[in-house]
Amino acid sequence: MTRLFRHPLAHFFAIGTALLVAAEAAQPLVRALDTPTVRVSTQDREQLRRQWLSETGAMPSAEEMRALVRLHIDEAILFEEALRLGIAEQDTVVRDRLLKNMRFVHADQRLDDAALLRQAQALGMLERDPVVRRRLVQRMQHRLESQAMVDAPALAASATQLQPERTSALFHFEHVFFSSDLRADPMRDARQALSGVQRSQPAPTQGDGFLLGPTVAGMRADALGQHFGPGFASGIAAAPVGVWHGPIASSFGAHLVRVTSAATRPEAAPPTLRQVLLHARQAAEKEALRSGMERLRARYRIVDDGDALEMAMQP
Template sequence: MKALIRQPALHFILIGLFLFFYQGYREENALREMEALDSDTVQRLQDDFIRQTGRLPTPEHMELLIRQELDSRMLYAEALRRNFHRDDQVVLQRLLRDADFLGLEGNDEEKIRAAIELGVHESDEVIRRRMIQRMEKHAQTSTDAPTDNELKKLYEEEQARWLVPARYTFQQVFFSADRDGFPEQRAERHLTELRGEADVTEAGDPFLHGRQFAARSLQDMTYMFGAAFSDAMDAAGPPLGEWFGPVPSAYGAHLVRVEDVQPARQRSFDEVKPKLVAIWREQEQRIQLQNYLAELRKRYVVVEGRDS
């Protein structure tokens, strides 16, 4: 054994292994540079925010948007460093398509290699998004199944989510504000007739959504009739089987007869347990991704670009 330890060849092998692993450790933990966002990118982020929300972003919003963009670029850079673009079938197919568009020649492997050498993958937004998705999945390690106590805690925290709203089945007769006369007055004149079992089909004006409505929530009514209608229905506590009104809407006035009401109810824990498991896993994956990003940020330093 001592003789083996004294062998120079063994020493060279051990030193080589040490240098190999040490170099890998240094490369894995070395700081990597990433350019700060240029003014055009920052302006694009602001414009996107305005287009989506209809308002100017606050400084806090802009800081968050910039941080998210830098995180995406960091994930993309890390995916390239790990060569994820060289073994991903979606990326490879995209590179082949780009190679054909550029007129690159050769077999599929040669086209892909040429496209990568030209940096095509760095300017293709589809490839960029795919690489970011790969890194997000890489960051999300598998988790144990949640316990019932964890799910019950989540169930209690999300009570409003499991509320099934009351639903109404009803008929309505519409009196348009676009016709001569006040719609409320016209509705009141017809109310007595309808209570006397007059032919409903002959009363009122045509309405886009029809006369009969089954199992509609107050939110559904707001969408179809406007908030004034759903507010009036909610406040009235409408009697079953009787015509009442006028009920105002965004279009005029209505006479309404409620035929059935399904009261609001809370879904039970057992009923929503599969959904709770999905929510719990999503939360865990989000936490894992944020933790991974926090560690990754320690390895990247943002440097001022040429535009700064």
């Protein structure tokens, strides 16, 4: 057995095993080093609070603060991704902004663009200039949104089946109100008042006051239901035009009515094919941005120096 342990193959096997164990133990550390990190400092949180206070006049609630931190994290991830993909070097807006800043700083020196851009990056202007940072975040958002998929032929086919334009009636009428709060039998009193006048003559005078007044102009059926109660609109629709009619029951009592006109007008037209496609594109871009951010968040390690990260990253 002693000779076995002294054999070169045994030494080779032992060394190989030790290296394998060490490599496996080092894997979590290697993965941690390879994972990009976004840190939310206590200073970041305080700046978010101050900005919210200046814009709204009130301190953010706990829920609002979580939303602010989540947005801050997302923007930091998008900014880091823009740098990783080299968007800062390709974007003319970013380039022009940096050159403008550096030429102001070095107004007395004759430096070429490449030298100025190198100095700008060395000074951290990519991170500190809010215009540059916002531009890079927007470029990454647009990059994710551009992955949206829209089935235009299917949408075009469905758009051809949209309902035709609909119309609704607008009722104009006078009414005399008989209150159920003031009368034992308002329907009986309304019938008696109607029998005492010719239907084409002026309104009966025995009624009570009504909140909307004695004349209603241009009210749709659904609005009649809201103001007078269910069933009143159908009673108005069945009434002849130009003569006193009723009584019609409402949620408040009884009404004698004289419809003066019942004109029709078009309701909101169904969406056009262009509107359908635009809405679908916007919805698809929103979904592409959401799913893209989920993938990016999974690649980053978030370090929150303030409140618990789990609270900030809850969906």
